[in-house]
Amino acid sequence: MEEFVKEYLNQGKRIDGRGFRDYRPIEIKHSVVSKAEGSAFVNLGGTKVYAGVKLDIGEPFPDSPNEGILIVNAEFTPLSSPEIEPGPPGEDAIELARIVDRIIRESQAIELEKLFIEEGKVWVVYVDLAVFDMRGNLMDASTLASIKALLHTRIPKVENGKIIRGEFVSKLPVIYKPVSVTIGKYNNNLLVDLSKEEEEVIDTKLVIGVRDDDKICAMQKQGIGALSFKDIEGALDLAIEKSKELRRLL
């Protein structure tokens, strides 16, 4: 399989017939879990991810006493791949969650200062990702699912300091739709949306988080290869271009 994928890439082609700059079909649904304050499901070319948002009342961090808190976690369920063993998140799941966290946080997509309840009490926004099928490019699928879920998150009613689940007072203040575009490098080519088969052959990736105003809000190089300055410049252009396409789906 690996040789087959390489042979195609060397000819400037992909085994599923896509161009290097094409995403696979993307299906996005929201409000798929009624128990959650916000939720979304993404199917990106077979990669299936749920994002669920739960809100809780918590104590603010001492250095930002008037701001809500964002916590992102990712779970690679053993359903998702024969390589995933049940157990606590491994380094890949932790990295994924932390990149999604930075994309949401650094883009300032959520107005955290509006999540103040009263002295010593703020909303804690938990974004939990549950991965059910890993068919490549989990990163971009997870960012899409997280943002879609946040866009449809409602803040529950609070009475005497207790949350009334199922009754809502307002929408979560989300003002940007950041997306991630993960770009692989094979020889001197840049490709978006790597399939599972391509990920096994391509050892260098760059995740780029892009906000609505084209500001770059996060970057992370992944894999054991290296990138030239020209690669990075090309990847930034490609990410900005593709980010608009992805954002239209949200």
Add this chain to the structure above:
Amino acid sequence: MKKPEIPLIINGRRIDGRLPDEVREIKMSIGEILNADGSARVSFGNTEAIVAVYGPRALFPKFLQETDVGLVRVIYSMSPFSVDERKNPAPDRRSIEISKVTKEALSAAIFIEDFPKAVVDVYENIIQADGSTRVAAINAASLALASAGIPMKDLVAACSVGKVDDTLIVDLNGKEDNYSESDMAVAMMPSKGLITFLQMDGRLTKEEVLELLKKAEEVCKRIYELQKKTLLERYKMEKEEE
């Protein structure tokens, strides 16, 4: 982003008196951990990292072995006393992520096909943290790998760059790191011009990212010269002792 209580740039100077393009005092040394196959200590101002390399050595359990390449493992950790509030010594999510991307950054520079079935363990410890700890550790790791005789394509040199108060700066200290509008950690193989580590967060235009990368390259090249000098001096001293 938290708002700093004080501006981070006053009259063109940073809070520690540096100019935007100025790096803190860098110190490097090699070989102080006697048990290790290679070791190094690198400091940037108050930030100090010690790294030891063990291997290549046999990898167990056996199912982890790769028949065509060797494995590189990295553990980045901060000593409990390295920060203002005591840090729990157990690995946290931040350390696990840094370890993972550092492993990839170093693997890019190592001829891993030279030691199939074996492993090289890189243990990074931050003794004192004042910003830019992951890059200080990468610089030390690269020196420790070289002094352990691990075959490498090039040394890996690393630095941090960022944006505070609308000014692009290099080598962020702890305060700047906390309150920066953006920060970026970069490691590269300077003689090849290839980037092996890149983490960025904040809000930057594409042009600003590219400008910061250029600044990072300049600093990495200077660090690279220091690394080579440190290795040469160490090697020369051993020759004289013989």
